[in-house]
Amino acid sequence: MILTVTLNAALDITYRVPRLCPHTTHRVTEVTERPGGKGLNVARVLAALGHRTIATGFAGGGTGAALRALLAQESDVTDALVPVGGATRRTVAVVDETSGDTTQLNEPGPTVSPAEWDTFLGAYRELLGDARAVALCGSLPPGVPVDVYARLTRAARTAGVPVLLDTSGEPLRRGLAARPDLAKPNADELAALTGSTEPLRAARDTRRRGAHAVAASLGADGMLAVTADGIWQAAPPRRIAGNPTGAGDSAVAGLLSGLVEGLPWPDRLTRAVALSAATVRAPAAGEFDTETYEELLPRVVVTDHPSAA
Amino acid sequence: MILTVTLNAALDITYRVPRLCPHTTHRVTEVTERPGGKGLNVARVLAALGHRTIATGFAGGGTGAALRALLAQESDVTDALVPVGGATRRTVAVVDETSGDTTQLNEPGPTVSPAEWDTFLGAYRELLGDARAVALCGSLPPGVPVDVYARLTRAARTAGVPVLLDTSGEPLRRGLAARPDLAKPNADELAALTGSTEPLRAARDTRRRGAHAVAASLGADGMLAVTADGIWQAAPPRRIAGNPTGAGDSAVAGLLSGLVEGLPWPDRLTRAVALSAATVRAPAAGEFDTETYEELLPRVVVTDHPSAA
Numbered sequence: 001m002i003l004t005v006t007l008n009a010a011l012d013i014t015y016r017v018p019r020l021c022p023h024t025t026h027r028v029t030e031v032t033e034r035p036g037g038k039g040l041n042v043a044r045v046l047a048a049l050g051h052r053t054i055a056t057g058f059a060g061g062g063t064g065a066a067l068r069a070l071l072a073q074e075s076d077v078t079d080a081l082v083p084v085g086g087a088t089r090r091t092v093a094v095v096d097e098t099s100g101d102t103t104q105l106n107e108p109g110p111t112v113s114p115a116e117w118d119t120f121l122g123a124y125r126e127l128l129g130d131a132r133a134v135a136l137c138g139s140l141p142p143g144v145p146v147d148v149y150a151r152l153t154r155a156a157r158t159a160g161v162p163v164l165l166d167t168s169g170e171p172l173r174r175g176l177a178a179r180p181d182l183a184k185p186n187a188d189e190l191a192a193l194t195g196s197t198e199p200l201r202a203a204r205d206t207r208r209r210g211a212h213a214v215a216a217s218l219g220a221d222g223m224l225a226v227t228a229d230g231i232w233q234a235a236p237p238r239r240i241a242g243n244p245t246g247a248g249d250s251a252v253a254g255l256l257s258g259l260v261e262g263l264p265w266p267d268r269l270t271r272a273v274a275l276s277a278a279t280v281r282a283p284a285a286g287e288f289d290t291e292t293y294e295e296l297l298p299r300v301v302v303t304d305h306p307s308a309a
Numbered sequence: 310m311i312l313t314v315t316l317n318a319a320l321d322i323t324y325r326v327p328r329l330c331p332h333t334t335h336r337v338t339e340v341t342e343r344p345g346g347k348g349l350n351v352a353r354v355l356a357a358l359g360h361r362t363i364a365t366g367f368a369g370g371g372t373g374a375a376l377r378a379l380l381a382q383e384s385d386v387t388d389a390l391v392p393v394g395g396a397t398r399r400t401v402a403v404v405d406e407t408s409g410d411t412t413q414l415n416e417p418g419p420t421v422s423p424a425e426w427d428t429f430l431g432a433y434r435e436l437l438g439d440a441r442a443v444a445l446c447g448s449l450p451p452g453v454p455v456d457v458y459a460r461l462t463r464a465a466r467t468a469g470v471p472v473l474l475d476t477s478g479e480p481l482r483r484g485l486a487a488r489p490d491l492a493k494p495n496a497d498e499l500a501a502l503t504g505s506t507e508p509l510r511a512a513r514d515t516r517r518r519g520a521h522a523v524a525a526s527l528g529a530d531g532m533l534a535v536t537a538d539g540i541w542q543a544a545p546p547r548r549i550a551g552n553p554t555g556a557g558d559s560a561v562a563g564l565l566s567g568l569v570e571g572l573p574w575p576d577r578l579t580r581a582v583a584l585s586a587a588t589v590r591a592p593a594a595g596e597f598d599t600e601t602y603e604e605l606l607p608r609v610v611v612t613d614h615p616s617a618a
Contacts, residue, residue: 017414021412022410023405023408023410023412024412025415026413026414026415027415028414031416061375062372092324099332101331103330103332103335104335105324105335105401105403106335107324108336108337108338
């Protein structure tokens with residue numbers, strides 16, 4: 001099975017309003033709720049691709065119960081979330097129906113106690129025993145040590161399980177030093193980490209910081225992979241319009257499923273880019289439009305990067 | 310005891326953000342949750358004043374469970390909410406810490422089935438048997454008939470229980486026709502109902518539509534009561550700065566406790582205005598600042614309205 005870790009899972013709530021006007025009162029016309037947090041989005045896409053997938057991390061309170069009920073109801077992901085005393089955070093996305101734009105409000109998440117953190121570490125090590133790969137995803141809730149991804153990466157490497165790391169800021173910087181098999185930053189995260197807005201330079205720098213390979217998601221430009229075997233850029237055949245939320249998480253699912261299936265790099269990137277674009281066409285993160293995915297799969301353009309020569 | 314009815318109870322969530330910028334992502338710095346909905350605010354203030362208070366209406370889902378837990382934890386209100394299959398709505402107040410302004414997002418609420426509605430009516434009639442007064446408050450969830458407040462008013466009058474009605478729009482219009490003892494519109498509701506922005510004219514018109522008495526809340530101008538015994542205006546001694554959310558609900562609690570205690574109209578208005586102003590100084594609806602309340606109580610200015618002569 002494939003294991004995904006979501007330390008700061010979320011109940012994702014979407015509100016549609018006719019028009020968002022700050023400092024006034026709005027009647028919300030439509031409310032939708034979904035299991036959220038990067039690792040859970042990755043898990044849902046992996047499960048939809050047919051991979052046996054287990055999701056761990058923390059969940060608690062009424063919002064945690066709602067999240068777990070939705071996860072059970074809407075996916076084949078096995079729930080191995082560790083109970084926590086605090087309540088799982090909510091994220092609220094307010095969609096302005098006039099402009100189509102979204103305003104996002106993200107709660108910080110529950111404070112995790114040292115005892116809860118210990119319980120999680122035990123559960124994580126046990127789950128690694130059966131894992132073919134693990135994805136470490138997203139931001140940290142209060143109370144979790146900032147070098148958590150370094151610790152989780154080392155535990156996975158000790159167990160011989162390949163690690164994909166998808167986070168940002170200090171947790172990314174620290175995590176890279178533990179030498180994960182693959183890091184998947186986006187353009188903003190690359191720039192924040194390395195100070196360079198030139199993707200190839202930044203991805204190479206990221207690799208030097210410890211990741212065995214770096215696959216950077218570059219929005220409409222697709223993905224750039226810098227690996228020991230070469231450098232590739234994969235791009236969708238055309239610009240896909242829609243909601244980009246979760247596109248990066250679907251790319252992680254594409255990369256990880258390709259790794260587990262032993263696909264060569266260009267095929268992993270093709271899958272990641274097609275899934276990512278198909279997610280832009282789906283209503284929410286953790287979902288993808290099957291038709292778009294199948295249509296794009298043979299059409300993604302992969303180029304050997306000239307500077308690899 | 311005093312009974313309050315909240316058909317569309319809410320879990321009130323407040324988010325503080327450094328600055329609200331539409332179409333961007335915000336980290337919420339502070340999250341607070343409180344039991345919400347006008348009737349529950351009224352009940353909490355009544356209980357804080359020492360009145361035995363029972364709250365009924367509907368509650369359901371994880372949000373309903375959270376609401377009930379908070380109500381039990383934070384007040385002496387007896388919970389007689391009727392379970393409903395759908396989830397209690399959330400309201401989200403986003404406080405911009407730079408400007409101090411609030412942007413409000415209100416969910417519509419759960420759809421109430423005919424069977425749930427019947428169960429509620431039975432519970433309501435039973436509770437009336439022990440009630441000295443009843444407050445019918447707030448908006449309606451989907452599925453509840455628009456003439457609901459007329460029905461609930463008639464049932465209370467049949468049981469000999471005085472009725473205070475605090476709602477707006479069509480439910481107010483229909484409710485007035487059933488002759489409640491007291492209606493408490495605010496200036497906007499009066500204007501929407503009668504087409505007049507002149508409070509005295511509008512309050513008199515509202516009384517002609519069926520209410521035995523009308524006590525209109527006029528924000529910083531206090532309250533205007535048009536009754537069979539006379540017309541009074543009550544005003545705080547000075548402008549009170551703060552958050553006006555829930556000020557009208559506290560006024561309802563003041564009026565209703567005064568009615569039950571047999572106070573004369575000027576004393577009821579004094580209490581309503583002092584409570585209302587003390588709520589402006591409290592962090593949330595359903596709460597009031599005791600010191601401000603006690604300081605204002607002897608200082609509210611009540612005037613016999615000249616046009617009553």
